[in-house]
Every structure is written in structure tokens, then in C-alpha cells.
Amino acid sequence: MLLSLCMIVKNEEDNLPRCLESIKDIVDEMIIVDTGSTDDTIKIAKSYGAKVFHFEWNDNFSDAKNFSLEQAKGDWIMTMDADEELSASDKNKVLSLLNNRDIDVFLFQTLSYVGNTPGLETVNNLNIRLIRNHKGYKYMGAIHEQLYNSINPIKGNKVKTEKIIVYHYGYLIKVAIKKDKPSRNMKILEKLLENDPNHNFHLYNMGNEYLRLRKFEKALACFKKAYENFMPNLAYCPKLLLKMIITLEELHRHDEELKMLNTGLQYYPKFTDLEYIRACLFHRQKKYSLAIKGFKKCIEMGEPPLDQYNINDVGGYRAYYALGEIHSELGDYDDAYYYYIETIKAKPNFYMPLYRIAEILVKKGRTIDVTKATLEKFFGERLNVGAYTKLGDIFFGMRKYRVALEYFLKAQEILKTDQNLDYYVGMSQFHLKNYEEAYKNFEKIEEGIRYEQAIYKMILCEIFSNHMENAEKLLHIAKNFKNKNYIVFKSFKNLVEDMECEIISNDKEESKQFANNIFMLLDIIIKVATPEMFEKALQLLNLIENDEVLLRLAKHYYNNGHYNLAYQEFIRSIKMFDRIDKEGVEMMKNILDTPMTVTT
Template identity: 35%
Template sequence: MPSQTISLCMIVKDEEQMLPACLESVQGAVDEIIVVDTGSTDNTVQLAERYGASVVHFKWCHDFAAARNAGLEAATGDWILFLDADERIDEQGVQELPIWAQQDGVEGYFLQIHNYTGNGSGGVTINPVLRMFRHRPEYRFQGRIHEQIAESIVSQCAEAHFHMTDVIIHHYGYSETIVSAKNKVNRNMELLQQIIEEDPANPFHDYNLGVEYLRMGEVQQALGYFQKSWNGLEPARVSYAHLVLKYEVRCLQALGQWKEAMEKITEGRSLYPGYTDLLHAQAFTQNTLGRAEEAEKILREALHMGPSAEMYHTEEGIGTFQTWFMLGQYAEQREALEEAVDAYVEAVRYKPSLLPPLYRICRILQVTGQEERLPKLIEARFRIESQEAMGKLIRILNDSRCYSAVLSILKQWDQPSIPRETIRVSKIMALWRCGDWENAALLLRKNDDFPDQEKDWLMWSLDIAPSIGQKRAIKDHAILLIEQGEDEELKPLTEGTWTSFAELLEAADHAGKREMFVGVTGAWRNTLEKNREVMPEAVLMGTQKYVSSMTSAADGHLSVIQAQAPYDVNTRPVQHIRLGLPWPNGFR
């Protein structure tokens, strides 16, 4: 049997920013590239041709299926793979797709779409979608928007067999920046309203309209369309039915209709017993209704079940790290702090890049007077195998104000190796920020590794400049930076400016330098006031840093109150308040 070839088919318009990475990702996976351009005015066409693509110029007619089908007409491969410019094939998929193309008895393959939301910090949803199918003239896309190929294949070949693969497509098109820049929501709404007029009885269109309303925050309207879609479909025969139910539950929760949400979850669990996402929704609902014990029981059931079966749209970490993190939060609610720490540790073990549970571990041990446990706990339960990982850990500990843990780790740990200058700088900063200015000054005198500006700050605050003239120069520079004077080099206000404020404020507070603390606070407020109209975005950033710094100062004062009495029932209210304070990176 001759080798089976793959044609990549795409439709694009003004995609010069995203297209190169997409086409780069498929090198070695496909045999030809067909790009249908619907009227680009940038360098999209030239870029496509540079990657060897055949470009089909197509007059846009507000119909995505028509544009897709124009690409099918031009393709010559045995298989069709279709992507958008904001998608990338995973490296492993490049190796696997040609192998899948050689299989007999399969009409199409589902690939796992990883949708990245937010702007890099959001979660990941995982959706299995039919993206590769045999190239036959009778198979054509249908639908003006959210075009589909599966219905066409099944209508032509009732016995068609589809296979689920673990090939990953990374999709970045629903990050907030891209959605806003391309006005996707308005475009989708217009096309959906048009297609509903043309095909009013199709529940798939109602579902998609509900998704757009939900994306816009119009929850009540979204709920109506999800309910209409559900009432018009057959759950056992429709691949997207579980998503309609899941989004209906999400809407009911957002509207506070908890009884209705529980009823829908119960219905869903009977229809989709392998859908772990519904257990999460059930646990959240039970906890909101005050049934914390039942919520934790359901989450442990979710851990036992593991991630949702591969045919379901799911969210990364449900059944693993998201579930452990939620268990940690619920344990904190009932003040079972050791259980919470254990749950957060498990969350990090599943996903080491996950920051919220790391911050909560640091915070709990810090507030309960057990910060000295952190180095041993980290060494025993986490794997720190690179300089980069160690650097990240040190930053998190510093952000969490766990300076004694930083000093202990830098002193005791030899592996992985850290450059000596990094160790020295980290030690000085930890000593300075926690108020041990005498030892900070001692180390600073011996250290030449500091960036000049940071060293100026430290020398000024520690009062160790080698001469009166240098002291005055450094102080003048610091005051200019604090007050954002007329020196053009100090403008515009940046995150570094606010970080300098925050570090100096915290260091002065820990060192008991009340005059400096008050002076920096006043200068900070003056800077915010003077710039609120000319640099509103910078002032917003500065305000957020200011609130964080004031929170840190308040927490320091509360820690003194807590330490004045033995740990008993009298200190628990203070501990509870401290654990509820907003903390670094917005995590609490």
C-alpha cells in the first residue's frame, strides 16, 4: 500500500503575527500546505508562500464552511488536517500524525485541543475535536460558523469509525488579548444570529450562542440558550451534549440557583459517569451550601476517578492538581492547616509550575510560627533539580516574606549548584528586607555583585556609603526616584519604581526605622497623586503595590500581637485574620 499523505488546510486573514509559528510547528508532519486567504492586507500571503504553501485567494462571504471547502478543493493529500493560524501542533504530534495516516479502517481522528485562556496566566481547557479526516470529495464542511465535518462524514458513511488520539494542538486564540484585538465576540455573534435565522431548529447553534453570551458575561441570556439547546438535543447521540450541561450548571451557579444546579449535576452524573468535571461542580455547590464535609468527600472521589475520560471537554488538573488545591482550600476553611499543607504539596507534585499552592504552604507555615519547617519540607517532598527551579523557589519564598527560610536554604543546600554571586545577593536582600541591617551591611561591604542602582538603595538605607559626598549623592538619587522629580531618566513610572518603593518600605518597617517608613509612605502617596492623570496605568500598578505593602506591614504588626501570647484559643482570631489577608500575586 502506498504511503498516505497529509494536506494541511487553513483559512486566514491578516495573520502575520501568528501564522509563522503555526506553519513552523507542522514541519515534518504534513506533505502539503493549502492556505485559503480571505483578504489579508498584511504580509500573511507572503509568509505562507515562504513556507511553501499554495495560497487560494477567496472572497469572504461570511461563511467559514465555504472557505474551508475551497481549501479541500485544492488539496491533493489522502488526509486533511485543518488548523487555524493561532494553533500549533505539539512536537510529539509531528511524529505521530504520519503514523496515524497509515492506519486502515478509520475515517477520522480526534485531536486534543488545549485552549489557553487569560494572558498566559489563565487555565487550560482540553477539548477533543475531529481535526484529521480522509480526503474524499463527498466530505464537506457545514455551518456558516463553528463549521463541522463529522455530520457530513456520517451522512455519507453511516459506519464511519473515528479514533481518539492523544495528539495535542495548542490553541492561543481565546487569550484575552487576541479575542479583544480581533473583535471575535462581535464577529461570532453576527454570524450566529444569521445562521440561527437560516437554521432555527439546530441545538448546536443555540449552544454556540450561549457560549458567546457567557464569554461576554451575559449569564442569564447564556443560560436560556444552553437550556434551549439541551431541550432540543439527544444527549446520547450528540458529542457536545456534556458541554451544554456543564455550561448550564456554570450559569446556574453564577446566578446563585444552587438547588437547580444540584439537580442538573445529578442528571449529568447519571448520563456521564466518567466526567470528573461534574464532581468538581458538585463539590463547589455543596461547599457553598455549607456542606463542607460532603464537598471534601466528593473531591476525594474525584481524585480516585482521576481526569475526565478523553472524550469529554475538561479543564487541565481536574482529578489531579486542581482537585488537591481545592481540597487544600476547604481544609483551610475549617482550619485544618496541616491537612491543607499536605493537599497543597500534592497539588505542586502534580504540577511543579503551579504557584498558588506554593504560596499557601509558605503562608500557612509562616503564620503558624513554623517557617523553620519550610527548608526540610521542600527538600523532603519536592524535587529541586535545576538552578532555574531553585531560583524560582527563592523568589517565591522572598515574595512570601519567608526570609529565614531563604537564608537557611542558601546556607545548607549545595545541590543544585547556584552561582556564588546569586547566593551573596540573595542573602543580602533577605537580611535587609527582614530587618537584620547589621549583617546586611557587613555582607554588602564585601560584595561587588550587586547592580549599581540596587546597591545605591542599600548603601543609602544602611548608611554605609564610604564618603559624605557619596552618601549625599546616593540620597539625592534615591529621593529623586522616590519623588519622581524632573530627571527624564527616571520617567516613565515603571514596575521597577514601585518595587523599589515596596522593598524600602518593608525593609524600613522590619528594621524599626519609623521615620524612613513614614517618609517613603508619604513620597509614595505624593507620586501617585501627581501622576494619576498623566500616567493612569502606571498609577494603578503603583496603587496595587501600595496596598500590598500596607498589607505586609499590617501583617507584621499582627504577627507581633500573635507572638505576645502562647498559641491557644486567644491567638486563633489573629491567625485567622492573617491567613485571610491578600498576599503576593493575588493569592490568599
């Protein structure tokens, strides 16, 4: 049985090699239909032996895809997008399906990475991947195209879902921004909805585009209109409910969200995602008994059917971890410890439970040596660079800087030259107030994402060490960076030297951005410098025009354990600017509930 790959592409030079590498060993021909690339897409396709065809783009995905199918000579057609990759472990599974005489269409799992980088966070979809050729199968619909048969209606017994994974990179933030897919998609959908304004599937897809753009009110309006003629047996309807629920959560319309969750679970009682989201809602509302019951039910339910599978592992490690978090909040550390261990068993490469386990061990009075030994066991008998780095990060987060430094140095001994490790070692020394040693490590960083951060830390090292001349030289370097930190750091240096400082900004909107930079600096100084340095830095708040600074300062003190000072600033914020919010009220209540004296 011969297998043809069919793809439509445009300007995919960044993605295409990864895609073609993943399937080149199992396909007999590659059909690449280009709709107007201006980069090296065509050159790359030809380098893999692909047959490249040109198609003039007409805002219709089905037309382009059907053109690609017409070129295929194989017995089977495999469909992929350029920003996708077939799982290496599933290649042989694909080939084994080609000898199945009873099935014409196979659906595979698509795991779409979300966020900044590929990692644990994915969303799931089912997509048609294998189609028997020369049987009349075609696509229809300008966008989010659907498969149909031009000869006979598609029969359910001819379609099968396989747990074969295709990874999708198109939802990653940097990819989405570069490709600007929402604009393209919405243009097509707007035309379709002009002709048929009540088309449920188009409304659902338009809602998805608004949701991706974080235009939640518009998204909800589309979803609600699509929901008016809800038919639970349609393939997209479980996702319609899920997207409505996600949108209601973003809009903080929790009563409606809960009602929709309950309705959804009546329609789809095995839809673990909805049970998980409901338990998360109860958790946020501090309805701990209901949340615990919900997460335990998720574990009982396990993963949902593939057609309802969206958020990965809601029936596994996510539910265990949530139970650990709840019991930790309640002070039930033995139960919390148990669920964190279960989380690690379910997902060994998910490291957040280790941070929590370390905190529990310290709270229960375990010594640092016992805590270190316990955590090291999770990495096996022989620790490598990754283990040392992760352990260093855990103890750094707990403000155990000497222990963190010990692990980072061990990792540094193995790698010798690594700018990330230089930065970690520098930060540990920085928090230990070993400014000279910190400076030496930051100085090793000459490029990349850490360079700018290292320069600013070096400036602080020199200011704290009273090496003002070199601090000034470094500030000249920082002046070329594209942010407002330079002005804040320059003003701080002047304040330390008791020099006259100009107002940073009188503009309220601009001052908001400067306030962010100032509070980031304050957060560093309160941890790594003397009280006198912090007092100097506080004067920066007088150089901007912002009526939220006292409220933010109060929260800053609270988060650093200075509760008396926090309470005083909350009171000042209320008296001077009439500023307080829900989080601030909760913090004030916590302070008053703490067995201590508050001086006002």
C-alpha cells in the same frame, strides 16, 4: 499515503510560524487559503513552501474551508488553525494513523490555554483533525462548521477519537483582545439566528460568545433557550450543561447551579468535571463533609471520557490539592500534608503545594533549617536556578525574608545578570529594611515589566532614608508612567516632609481608582517602614472622596494581623458611612471569636 495540511488564515503573522514548524516534518503539502491578510502572513506561508490561495471572505467558514479541501492532493487532509500547534511528542502517532483502512475521520484533543500566558490552565475540546480525501467529506454551516459527507451519511464506525494533542493559543487574553473574535463570530451568529431563532446549536454558540464577553445574563438566556430541547446524545450537549453551570456560578445563583449539576451527573455519570465543580461549590459554602466526599469521588472516577473532558486533571492533581486545602482550613495538618504530597506526585510541575507544605511545617514548629531541607528534597539532589528562585519565592511569601534572600542570591550567582532576580533580591532587602542595598538592585533594572515597579520602590527607599532630593528626581521619571501612582507617591513624600498637600480628588468615581493606589502603597509601608511612616501615609485617605475607605482600612488591618485596629475601623465605617459587607461581617465575627480583648 500522502498528507495535505489545509488551513484558512487572515493576519496570522504572530502565530503561523509556530504552527507550521510543528507539522512541517509530517505533511507532504501545505494548502494555505488566505481571506484578506494585510500583514506578513502570506510571506511566512510561502517561506515554508506552502501553496497559497486567495478566497474572498463572505462570513462563511465552511465555504472557505471547503475551498481549501478542494486544493488538496493528498490521500489524507489534516486541518489546523494558525493559532494552534501539534504536540511534538505526537507527530509519529499522526503518521501511524494514515495506514488505517477502516477509519475516515480522526478527532484529536485540543488543549486551549487560558489566562495571560501558556501554563497549567487549559480547557479541552475534541476537534476533527484528519479526514480521508476524495471521499465526499465537506463542511457545512457558516460558523462552528460541521463535517458531513456529500455522497453517503457519515457512519460512526468510520470516526475515531485519538489521544493526540493540539495546543491552542487563541483563548489567551492578549490574543483574544487583538483578534476580537467574539465580534466577528456574533455578527455571523446573529444573521443565522434571524433566519432560525430556535436553532439550538447556534444559541449554544451565541451563549459562548456572551460568556467570553462576561455578559452572563445574556449568555444564560441563550443557554436556557438551547436547553429547552435538550438531547443528551448530541456532541455539544455535555458542554452546554457545563457552560450553563459556569454562568450560574458567575451570577451567584448557587441553588440553580447545584440543581443543574445534579441533573448533569444523572445524564453523564462519568462527567468528572461536574463532580469537581459540585465539590468546589460545597467547599465555598463550607459544607466540608460533602466537599471531601465529592473530591474523593473525583479521584475514584479519574478523568472523564474524551467527549466530556473539559477542565484538565479534575480527576487528579486538582482534586488532591482541593482536599489538601480543606484539611488545612480545618486544621487537620497531617491529612493536609498527605494530600499536598499526592498533588505533587500527580503534577510535579505544580508548585502551590510546596507553599502550603512550608506553612504547615512552620505551624507544626519545625525549625527553618528543617523546613528548608524538607522543601529542597522536592527539587532533587542538585538545585538549579529555577529551584533556588522558587524556594526564595516560597519563603518570601512566608515573610522569611533573610531565607528568601539567601536563595535569591544563590540564583543570582549562577545567572549573574537577570532583571527578575535583581528585583527579587531588591525586594528581599527592601523588606529587611536594607534600603541602600535594595536601591542598588532596583537600580540595575533598566527596562521591561519590572522597570516601573523598581522606580517606585527606589522612590520609597529614598523617602525612608530621607534622601528627598533624589526621591524628587525619581518622581520626575515616574511622572511619565501611565498610571495614577505618581500623584499618590508625590503626595506621600510631601506628607513625610510635613508639606502642605493638595486634595488628590473630590470626584467619587476618580477617587475609587486613587483608593486602589493608596491601599497598595499602605500595604507596602505597613510591612517595610516604621509606624510613623505608616501614620503619615494614612493621611492620604483624607485627600480623596470615598465612603469605603474605612471599610477597606479595616480589612487592610485585618489582613495584616492588627485585629484590634481592624475592629475599631469596622465600627467607624458603620457609624460614619453605614458601610459594611459580608466579608467585613465575617472578619468581625472572627475577631470576636479570637481569645483577645477588643477595645471600642
